[in-house]
Amino acid sequence: MRKLAAGNWKMNGTAAALAEVSALAQAHPAPACDMLLCPPATLIARMADVARGTAIKVGGQDCHARSSGAHTGDISAEMLVDSGASHVILGHSERRTDHGETDAQVLAKAEAALKAGLIAIVCIGETEAERDAGRTLDVVGTQLHGSVPADATAANLVIAYEPVWAIGTGRTPTIAEIAEVHAFLRARLTARIGAAAADVPLLYGGSVKPSNATEIFAVPHVDGALVGGASLKAADFGAIVSALSAA
Numbered sequence: 605m606r607k608l609a610a611g612n613w614k615m616n617g618t619a620a621a622l623a624e625v626s627a628l629a630q631a632h633p634a635p636a637c638d639m640l641l642c643p644p645a646t647l648i649a650r651m652a653d654v655a656r657g658t659a660i661k662v663g664g665q666d667c668h669a670r671s672s673g674a675h676t677g678d679i680s681a682e683m684l685v686d687s688g689a690s691h692v693i694l695g696h697s698e699r700r701t702d703h704g705e706t707d708a709q710v711l712a713k714a715e716a717a718l719k720a721g722l723i724a725i726v727c728i729g730e731t732e733a734e735r736d737a738g739r740t741l742d743v744v745g746t747q748l749h750g751s752v753p754a755d756a757t758a759a760n761l762v763i764a765y766e767p768v769w770a771i772g773t774g775r776t777p778t779i780a781e782i783a784e785v786h787a788f789l790r791a792r793l794t795a796r797i798g799a800a801a802a803d804v805p806l807l808y809g810g811s812v813k814p815s816n817a818t819e820i821f822a823v824p825h826v827d828g829a830l831v832g833g834a835s836l837k838a839a840d841f842g843a844i845v846s847a848l849s850a851a
């Protein structure tokens with residue numbers, strides 16, 4: 605499987621930030637892994653223009669479950685495709701928290717994304733309280749089963765495991781903890797979508813940086829990363845791309 609270094613810009617970036625995209629493309633013309641940047645919706649089309657002809661793919665951070673209609677402020681999967689996106693992040697913990705998204709809603713969005721021809725990056729992860737209560741596998745297993753379309757394939761699905769307490773905090777699980785969750789997710793995904801699960805990239809996300817990327821990428825069943833803060837600067841994200849290419 606081709607590994608994936610994905611950047612989630614969250615609510616960061618205006619036109620000036622597109623210089624980082626050009627710099628990243630120049631520094632990594634043909635990496636041994638896929639590179640994806642997911643900017644805010646306002647930048648998708650312009651980033652796609654900058655990325656055209658380079659190794660960088662562009663994605664959205666959310667989509668609506670419907671393809672069009674009276675949904676003020678929302679964006680459909682078809683609109684993401686029209687803007688030049690190939691991927692969409694769905695069910696990020698910030699959307700589950702800020703917008704109350706449930707597994708059922710994430711599933712509906714993922715089905716819409718697949719129908720539109722996008723690759724869905726479905727995010728799951730436990731809170732600190734859930735980990736402390738020993739419920740991590742139970743929580744991520746339930747999220748995975750409830751958020752992933754049963755007919756997804758290795759060609760249109762990516763899973764991102766992001767412990768909520770590791771996002772933006774500089775804290776990460778231990779290598780053994782990441783290994784435990786990723787092995788569990790591979791097995792649970794097989795139960796959900798069948799043998800195709802073996803080739804679905806499983807990303808780790810949460811405080812991934814150039815300084816910890818190499819050891820995280822050495823973990824079995826870690827096929828890449830979903831990177832927040834460190835994806836905003838070409839030098840940092842490029843170093844993570846290099847670490848993944850070498851893994």
Ligand SMILES: O=C(CO)COP(=O)(O)O
Nearest residue numbers: 612771772810811832833
């Ligand atoms: O939420 C994340 C990516 O989706 C991770 O964010 P940080 O890399 O900033 O911790």
